[in-house]
Amino acid sequence: MQFFTSRAFPWLFLAAAVVLPLLFASDYRLFQLTMVVVYSIAVLGLNLLTGYNGQVSLGNGAFYAIGAYTTAILMDKLGLPYWATLPFSAVICAGVGFLIGLPALRLGGMYLALTTFALAVATPQLLKYKAFENYTGGVQGVVLDKPDAPFGLPLSQDQWLYLFCLAVGALLFALAMNLVRGRIGRAMRAIRDQPLAAEAMGIDIAMFKTRTFALSAMFTGVAGSLGAITIQFVAPDAFGVPLSLTFFVGMVVGGGASIGGAVMGALFIQFIPNIADEISKAAPGAVYGLLLIAFMFLLPGGLASLIRILSGKKRTA
């Protein structure tokens, strides 16, 4: 079972992710898989911040919202094509993330969690704020058009969108993998585990922490943009506390400090609520809660640890 940890695995996984759904999945399944890609980018963003760097965020939904709205406003008001909005959203979210990272430096653990939680609570109300209403559409939100496949490719809208999101996702995953494997990743983990020792070794903690925040916000923001294009609609109440908590659940279930775990966490948050709904209409929340507890009990290291167990490899991260 060394296969899962081999260098070739991500490439094979990507190839399978491109080919299999296009051959076998209906448009509806493709739409769900597109959301899995979107969520896995968002979960990865959170994982870089919380899993690798130890800064607990319960407010990453706010960055997702900023990304979604950036795309929605640029498409709706300025008529930009969907793909051209991604760089804007990445830059804006990275900027906001950096700024939020500054006060976060003074806060640790529970206090940081609470501060970012406040961000999640405030987001829907800020999006409804009168002064921005001309842009944000207020409570009503913004409805977007779905992009067609370019260059006359013989693909349905859903097929194209899936491939597009997958390409962006692959790029971001490669970026994250390279980051955490190298010097920067070691520094991020060192700050998480032993901040004093890290500082003594000459790691600039403030710089790393704020930049990790910016990076996390950028990933999450791009996910938000892709999510807006896929759903074709943004509205303030879609970006409340539950969204941020969903990302958090995805990260923990997938496995903290794990790149592959982000994909598994995204699969969980996309599909498990549907399964809970199938099991009980009266109390889907309770079923979801039980499933969550079961997962945590059986796999305390997250789904990613399952692969580690299967491949018999000791955890090094």
Add this chain to the structure above:
Amino acid sequence: MMKRRSLLATAGAALAASRIPAAHAATLVGVTDTEIKIGHTIPYSGPASAYGVIGQGHTAFFKRVNDKGGIAGRKINLISLDDGYAPPKTVEQVRRLVEQDQVAFLFNTLGTPNNTAIQKYVNSKKVPHLFLSTGADKWGDPEHFPWTIGWQPSYRTEAQIYAKYIMKNRPGAKVAVLYQNDDFGKDYITGFKDGFGKDYAKYVVKEFSFEVTDATIDSQAVSMQATGADVILTAATPKFAAQMIRKVSDMDWKPLHFLTNVSSSVGAVITPAGPERAVGIITSAYGKDPTDPTWANDAGMNEWRAFMKEYIPTGDLTDGGYVFSYGVCTTLMQMLKQCGTDFSRENVMKQATSLKDLYIPTLLPGITVSTSPTNFHPIRQMQLQKWTGKTWELFGEIIEGTGA
């Protein structure tokens, strides 16, 4: 057009027996000789899960229909899915219903943002999107969205009704409006403009707005009194409505106070504001309140209670969600009856927009459901009710909204 449809209906009836696939020009999806599959989304989980009872009501209602043999020999298979009140989830679930489960149509999907998220999609797919659970006015827009139709009276209709009452009973009144600065609040301004028509400027002395994010509306209330208005309308969600009632009473101001029925809840608005301060406030209603003793022996409500006893014995009989469900399901059954044996999407939409003075057991006496190809607002009548200090008391006749 008529001729072809009735021809198809007859042909369909003949073919249904012989099991030969009908050569329909119309789109027949989700309907077999034995089943009609329909789709529904509602928050069973999440912040708005209190609405989940409506979905339970629907499920039980169609179980009864099926126990009694179904409709036109077909059982109704309601696929009711949880969207947690999150628009992205609604999009996903509705796509599942339309593309994977292949439902004939969507019924009573709940929530204004949720329905906004799917409206464009379902109209592009030409799937009937029937009798939505939301009070926004925009669902009655056949020109742009011919496959979407609401059900309950919209906020705009409600405001039209208040305007009608004011013009008739308080001619020459000076009206001040307090509205929440969002879709909900603005629907009331639009409704007042419809209702007062060219006399709008004569009646309405000033409009005041507030943000949902504001802490209080005290300063607006003071300014409203300063305009010398003797009639006021408060189009605000419960928290602000309670503040308004309290402030008006504190200022010892006694205007005729109209209050949106969104904020007519005794528990959430009147009790916190003080029941004695709210005496004389007018709001409106279209359905029978299950807690109102007036309906203790009402035939319509007894029909509903009998249904509850048999199919949802553990259900809370004071929960208006079940009453709402019963009313909207009854409307759907009439539409399906009118379809005859042609359950094509085109005919479903046609019948949904040709309901005539339909009696619904849970609506106030005299209020009926009517639609037409140009009227996509099924319920356009309401009755006013006044707070007596202990309870809401219906008074006056049924008033119909203006315009289509």
